[in-house]
Amino acid sequence: METKIIKIDKNQINEEVIKEAGALLREGKLVAFPTETVYGLGADALQEEAAKRTYEAKGRPSDNPLIVHIADYDDLKKIAINIPPETDMLAAHFWPGPLTMIFQKSDIVPYGTTGGLDTVAVRMPVDPIAQALIREAGGFVSAPSANTSGRPSPTTAQHVEEDLNGKIDMILDGGTVDIGLESTILDMTVSPPMILRPGAITEEMFEKVIGPVNVDQTLLSENSTQAPKAPGMKYRHYAPKAKLMIVEGDLREEILAIRQLAYEADRKGHPVGIIATSETLPFYNHGIVKNIGTRENEKSIARNLYGVLREFDEENVDTIYSESFAVQGMGTAIMNRLEKAAGHLRISASEVVKLQKYRRITFVSGTDSARGPMCAELLRHCDLKQEYVIDSRGMVVLFPEPANQKAEAVMKSVQMTLEGHSSLQLDPEEIQEDTLILTIDQSEKEKILAECDASENVYTLNEFTGDNTEIPDPYGKPLTAYGECLEVLERIIKKLADKLNSLMEEGKWEEQS
Numbered sequence: 360m361e362t363k364i365i366k367i368d369k370n371q372i373n374e375e376v377i378k379e380a381g382a383l384l385r386e387g388k389l390v391a392f393p394t395e396t397v398y399g400l401g402a403d404a405l406q407e408e409a410a411k412r413t414y415e416a417k418g419r420p421s422d423n424p425l426i427v428h429i430a431d432y433d434d435l436k437k438i439a440i441n442i443p444p445e446t447d448m449l450a451a452h453f454w455p456g457p458l459t460m461i462f463q464k465s466d467i468v469p470y471g472t473t474g475g476l477d478t479v480a481v482r483m484p485v486d487p488i489a490q491a492l493i494r495e496a497g498g499f500v501s502a503p504s505a506n507t508s509g510r511p512s513p514t515t516a517q518h519v520e521e522d523l524n525g526k527i528d529m530i531l532d533g534g535t536v537d538i539g540l541e542s543t544i545l546d547m548t549v550s551p552p553m554i555l556r557p558g559a560i561t562e563e564m565f566e567k568v569i570g571p572v573n574v575d576q577t578l579l580s581e582n583s584t585q586a587p588k589a590p591g592m593k594y595r596h597y598a599p600k601a602k603l604m605i606v607e608g609d610l611r612e613e614i615l616a617i618r619q620l621a622y623e624a625d626r627k628g629h630p631v632g633i634i635a636t637s638e639t640l641p642f643y644n645h646g647i648v649k650n651i652g653t654r655e656n657e658k659s660i661a662r663n664l665y666g667v668l669r670e671f672d673e674e675n676v677d678t679i680y681s682e683s684f685a686v687q688g689m690g691t692a693i694m695n696r697l698e699k700a701a702g703h704l705r706i707s708a709s710e711v712v713k714l715q716k717y718r719r720i721t722f723v724s725g726t727d728s729a730r731g732p733m734c735a736e737l738l739r740h741c742d743l744k745q746e747y748v749i750d751s752r753g754m755v756v757l758f759p760e761p762a763n764q765k766a767e768a769v770m771k772s773v774q775m776t777l778e779g780h781s782s783l784q785l786d787p788e789e790i791q792e793d794t795l796i797l798t799i800d801q802s803e804k805e806k807i808l809a810e811c812d813a814s815e816n817v818y819t820l821n822e823f824t825g826d827n828t829e830i831p832d833p834y835g836k837p838l839t840a841y842g843e844c845l846e847v848l849e850r851i852i853k854k855l856a857d858k859l860n861s862l863m864e865e866g867k868w869e870e871q872s
């Protein structure tokens with residue numbers, strides 16, 4: 360089947376196009392169209408046969424009911440019965456808009472549309488293209504999200520094309536949707552009404568209009584033995600190809616943990632994907648990082664979520680780590696979709712981070728011109744399980760100077776360089792809880808201990824590595840003395856790397872699911 364793709368502008372709707380699309384729907388055919396939430400796969404809701412085609416095109420289990428979209432509030436009475444009185448208030452506030460309400464169905468709604476249920480889900484979208492199409496099609500258009508079952512819902516016409524090209528009759532391309540997550544579903548057949556799927560209309564917003572509502576408890580705990588009340592919520596929707604894991608903790612720990620996980624993965628030659636935000640983007644230097652939006656505006660995150668998941672399907676990554684978001688307001692819907700996409704896999708950020716006793720390693724020598732910078736450069740070339748900031752400082756640096764030329768010459772002989780090094784005086788303020796200070800001589804250690812109270816993490820290099828070989832001071836001696844010094848340092852720094860790596864090993868973090 361050839362799928363006709365037609366661009367349409369919601370501010371200047373081309374009536375001819377709507378007529379053509381409406382006619383297709385009346386014939387029982389399938390037309391994908393934009394709504395404010397996600398793109399829908401439209402069919403005439405009152406034709407059993409059309410519902411069948413919908414399930415086929417999506418590859419969706421037919422016990423998963425469809426939402427019937429209307430354009431005029433009066434039409435609700437034709438497809439629903441026993442409509443409770445609060446409905447008027449809710450409709451006045453939230454329709455047209457991203458709210459779906461469930462009622463008992465009337466006889467004109469075929470069981471094919473409701474997946475065999477006696478209830479019907481109804482939504483009145485606000486998108487003008489959707490409204491025009493629904494009216495043209497006769498008033499009742501069933502529309503699940505226009506994705507292949509199991510793929511993220513489409514937020515652009517291109518997403519629909521990726522999944523359904525050749526399987527449906529037409530796609531109306533109205534650009535990128537506004538909200539990006541599916542409508543909130545509210546079950547009106549129980550009292551008080553119950554939220555079956557979180558969305559842009561939140562629990563707090565309902566409460567302001569009709570008082571407290573309930574929330575389907577199976578949404579809150581992934582281990583629930585009960586099936587969720589909206590049949591579609593039981594499927595592992597929105598599944599990206601890669602394994603997605605949500606890293607949970609406070610934001611600082613989440614960043615540190617994801618950095619570590621991405622570093623480890625790069626080291627093993629399997630780059631990972633990272634879902635970051637505008638605010639956290641600059642902190643990542645490993646992996647394939649995508650910006651999902653700004654933490655200042657959760658709506659931007661909702662709008663980009665599915666698009667980012669789809670983009671990762673095009674990347675060669677087999678794991679994606681995502682930061683997490685506060686479960687409140689729109690965040691409830693964001694985390695609900697993210698957790699479903701992750702199949703509820705999560706990692707505790709603090710479990711990862713607690714293994715990182717040190718994050719910065721500073722070598723301290725007298726003038727910071729030879730042995731200190733040599734140690735730093737040697738360590739940078741070691742294979743470390745954790746990423747460290749590695750630098751060097753001096754105890755008596757009057758002004759910044761490049762590295763000693765003989766030191767540079769011996770480093771060059773082992774394919775390393777001190778080029779660009781500039782000596783710096785140690786500033787006690789720089790010593791943080793996670794800084795490991797390693798001095799070349801005992802005298803420097805004593806001086807630091809006397810000058811600042813960072814006693815815990817200050818060691819001589821010999822002491823920390825348990826290697827008692829004296830580190831010779833080549834200053835003022837010929838090049839061979841620098842060469843001998845390098846040999847000693849190479850051995851000790853190798854031991855240092857082993858020790859740091861074994862610290863990481865202790866109590867490896869575990870994935871939780």
Ligand code: TXA
Nearest residue numbers: 396398399424478479480503504541542589590591592
């Ligand atoms: O925002 C949306 O609601 C989008 C756009 C296209 O309007 N549509 C959408 O449809 O998300 P779909 O089919 O992907 O999701 C419909 C959800 C499913 O989880 C389904 O189980 C639930 O609504 N549902 C439909 N009828 C129901 C009923 N009678 N009782 C309980 N849940 C129902």
Ligand code: MG
Nearest residue numbers: 503504512541
């Ligand atoms: Mg869907």
